[in-house]
Amino acid sequence: MKPLRVAVVGVGHLGRHHARILGALPGVELVAVADSRPEQARIIAEGLKTRAVADYRELIGQVDAVSIAVPTVLHREVAGAFLERGIAAMVEKPLAGSPAEAEELVAIARASGAVLQVGHIERFNPALAALQASPIRPKFLSAERLAIYTFRSTDVGVVFDLMIHDIDLVLSLVDSPVRSVSAVGVGLFGDHEDVADARIEFENGTVANLTASRASYATSRKMRIWGTEGYASLDFGAKQATVVRPSEEFLAGGVDLEGVDLTQPSAIKEHLFGKVLRVDRVEPPTCDQLTLELQEFVAAARGEITPRVTGAAALEAVRIADRIVRSLDAHRWEGDAATSPALPAQAASALRGPHAWSRARLDRRSRATS
Known part of the structure; x- marks a missing residue:
């Protein structure tokens, strides 16, 4: 098979890993890496034995696919330049910094026929795969994504930086249009929000509460899902999942408490989570999510598959993120600031x-x- 000619645009904190992984994939030729900082591009290129360029536009016509890891404000410009020429693009999340720019990228890809994949990497987390093996139709979801401030991604707030992961996950799990969005948020380090809490209600009655912070003392990436089929707790950081479901006996209407010492909470708990409720703790084998994501992009660029996170799916996440930001911007902590x-x-x-x-x-x- 003819090697797929690939380049990476933006080889900073995340892009350098894109380049490392793509350069090692079979059937892939890492043609070049591009970065507006020539010295950064040179260092990464030398380590991977490829070419460094300062202007990404030099790559147009020389590659079949490109992975883009530049600041969000540049996604429309950079990704658009390649998509217009029919070149497959993998764009790091979020797809763009506004619904208008995201819509333009989706339209360009559709018109040129180019593959557009977006880097919502949690779709490749083993914890989510464990949930898919034990389907639960969500009625209520609660997610928290807490991180320490890193001084990166400061061109967007925490909603587009971190919460966007859980927005995408929720939209992929709930098969219903969004009815309403409400949110509050505060900024600590700059003009963008660094802490946000959002409530999303769907037409089918499902509710999702999302919390995100990039000013947390400790990190956490967890989601809990309740449905009529059971309950699931997903730990995206540990890549683990726990699924709790009613036992066949319980579903049949029987709860046998014979022999259970009801004066001992530990005995009740052991009986409840074992006899009445079935508990499955899933610890999938450790895998490199970014490698899985880029392997899928290569296959999609070759026309073998459709990526699981298409431009259209990522556009919906951007639209909801924008609604959340507009809602928290409209919130007044001490009345209307315009009249205070x-x-x-x-x-x-x-x-x-x-x-x-x-x-x-x-x-x-x-x-x-x-």
Whole structure:
């Protein structure tokens, strides 16, 4: 088979791993790596024995596929340039920083016939695969994605940076249109929100509560799902899943408590989660999610499969993320800021918590537009 000519645009924290993995895949020729920082491109290229370029446009016409790991604000420009020429593109999440730009990329790919895959890497997490082996139709979902501030992805807020993962997962699990979105959020380190909490309600009645923070002391990537078939707890960080389902005996209407010491909580728990409820703890073999994702991209670029995270799927996640950001921006912590009197400097400096952060953010916006 003729090697698939591939390049990586943006070889920073994440892109360098794209280049490393693609360069090692069978049937793939890593033609070049591109980065606006020539020295960074040179270092990565030398380590992988490939070519370095500073301008990604030099690669057009020289590659069959490209993996793009540049800042979100550049996704439309960079990915669009390749998709317009019919070149398959794998774009890191989110697809774009706005629904309008995401829609343009999907339209360009559709018009040119180019493959467009988006890097929602949690779709390849073994914990999710374990859930798919024990299907549960969600009625209520709760997710938390907490991270320490890394000073990366500062061109977007935590909704487009971290929560977008869980938005995509929820949309892939719930087969129903979104009815409403409400959210609150605060910014700590800049003009974008760093902590956010969102509630998504679907037309079929399903509800999802999502929490994301990039200002957390500890990290956590977990999701809990409740449905009529049972309950699932997914730990995306540990790549583990626990699925709890009613036993056949319980479904048949019988709960035998004979021999159970009801005065001992431990005995009740052991009986409940073993006889009444079936507990399956799944610890799938460790795998490299990024490798799986890029292997799928290579197969899709060759026309062998359709990627599981298409441009259309990623567009829906961007649309919901945008609704969440607009909802949290509209929230007022202390009434309507437009009509609130300005606080004296000494009073403002004494404020603590979301009100102070929200006011500082609004003050910056006011100065920017004045």
